[in-house]
Amino acid sequence: MTVTEDETRDLEADFERTVAAEGRIEPRDWMPEGYRKTLIRQIAQHAHSEIIGMQPEGNWILRAPSLRRKAILLAKVQDEAGHGLYLYSATETLGVDRAELTEKLIDAKQKYSSIFNYPTLTFADIGVIGWLVDGAAICNQVPLCRSSYGPYARAMVRICKEESFHQRQGFELLRTLMAGTDAQRAMVQDAVDRWWWPSLMMFGPADGDSPNTQQSMAWRIKRHTNDELRQRYVDMTVPQAAALGVTLPDPELRWNDELQAHDFGAIDWDEFAQVVKGAGPCNAQRLANRRAAHEDGQWVRDAAAAYAAKRAHQEVPAA
Amino acid sequence: MSMADDTTAHVEGEPTFDGSTPPRAHWPLYEVFVRGKRGLNHVHVGSLHAPDDTMALHNARNLYTRRNEGVSIWVVRGDAITASSPDEKDPFFAPSGDKVYRHPTFYEIPDDVPHL
């Protein structure tokens, strides 16, 4: 079916009106191709991040030092698989299949959050991931519950509810460790030292270097700029760090009374660029693991499909 | 990417049963509907992939209800749904407009459904 230029103009006007009025775009609505592509890229990247993010935390499930912590961590990593599935489900409403996105992930053609390319070296990393990484993710994600695309917004509502529990358990673990032995306290500070700067990078490049931000904000796919969210995260985290009794590793971090916000030091964007381009500490390992799981599972998926096909044939009535 | 190309990628190939060429089809997409408690309607909560109806129910129970007892679940293959959507305008996607399983989530989720 062809659409005339006039019709396209009408549709585009409808779309713009809906978005401007904070309405939701739903899967069968007309949408600009750029909007659809941007959404697919953003949601897929988000879904991939959930799935790859299972690995650094999964690294400690077998060694979790108490049964309660083991159960919480296993449930958390399971939640992340669930979040990935919710998000892949949202991408499918845009006409793209999960299998296709998985291929793009393991071929390194689509990205995931660079934070998961850092290693988890101690159990305190589990707490710090909950507190800082999930905390940063919440800053990024809570506004997305009002994203203009309905299926994405709805998935984010569910995800944010669970993420807030994740952040809470991370904070609670760190509080326990800080009230523990000297070795446990040292473990926490070491983990904070390693994760603080990567967590700031989670908000993406500075606004001046983020060419897509303006269009994404106009489309209400994004609600705030990278720097706005990063500032909010810093302002939120500083008092929490004080409450925990840990030092954030930034000598330039201080309250600016004039701006009513914290000043903080320069982010090492070279390191960020390295990690994004695939040369972080764990990029290769994370993708290799995901690829192995996917490829090792092919025979299982094939078998189930073959079984279903046989049954479908058998169920055809003989008469 | 074209919608038409994309959807054909999901059509399961005609399987052969002589053991020579096992079908390498993707698991089909299922839409999931959950009744959170008695007195409520089933509402659409999302989708998942499963090889068949039985496993789709298993997966739905795991993923969308966290195995909450007393929750009723429906799963239906996306390609079995026929839908109309008067407020929505989809001429751009018209070639796949009948493939409603591509566009499942136009059901709204009430806020009062637990676990969603």
Added chain:
Amino acid sequence: MHSHDETDDENVYDALASADDDGRWAFGTGFDAGTAEIDAPVPEGVDRDDLATYCLMLADDALVASQRLAGWTTKAPELEEEVALANIALDLLGQARVLLARAGHLGAAEPFRVGPQDDEDVLAYFRDDRAFRNVTLVEIDLGDFAQTVAWILVLASWRLALLQRLTGSRDPVLAAVAGKAVKELTYHRDYAAQWVLRLGDGTPLSHARMQAGLEAVWPFVEELFTAHAVERRLVDAGVAVDPTELRGEVEAVLDQVLPAATLTRPDRAAVGLVGGRGGRDGVHTEALGPVLAVMQSLARAHPEATW
């Protein structure tokens, strides 16, 4: 127009340091002994040490099985299976925790206590493999997905048959744990049966792997139907289940599933015992040591710490 503004941008952070939320963590993570109290009195005429040992047996079965299953995390053949396998691992871990706490209450933790940990953690982290009382089935390497579902099918069918009977135990904690676990195990058994069917009657490759997986698990099945002296004493006291009675039920499940899955019942001898002793006596396969070494490494590096 539907909107989700109830998820406010700001107040999500308010509750950050609020009270413990274990209850929210789905299943298995909460500490749920059902209706019974961990410190319920020992039923009259029942030997306290025997009861503690029996709790350890059933706890260790679940704990080691859970640890093995958790090893699938991030490696499952499909994301939906990640969720399913984690569910089973969490259920078993939840069962183990209540049973360990009961054993601890009965005094089982004291010989192993070196620090301030809860009983369940003393028993899980500071016992050596020789003090673990699990059947050896739960400690073996799980192999591929086919072997894993064969293992779950056998384990869940057996444990379900056992715990169904245990709901009538004179020990209120055992009865309560069993009552809750029966629902969980029914689900595990069904999940595994569905996969055994699909792999057995799927492709030629999956059929071969499914048969091989079943063969790998088979030598560890016989031990499931062997009664230990502690079990025999507690059967007489109305507390425990006689494992020799479970064979019929487990075989009935397999007799139903295996032919439907076009699989053959393996003809393989049971693994031999060491001087007549097996897992229930603390005499294990070589597989258990490394499993526990991984599980216990961090806790043992900080014996004075809690987490």
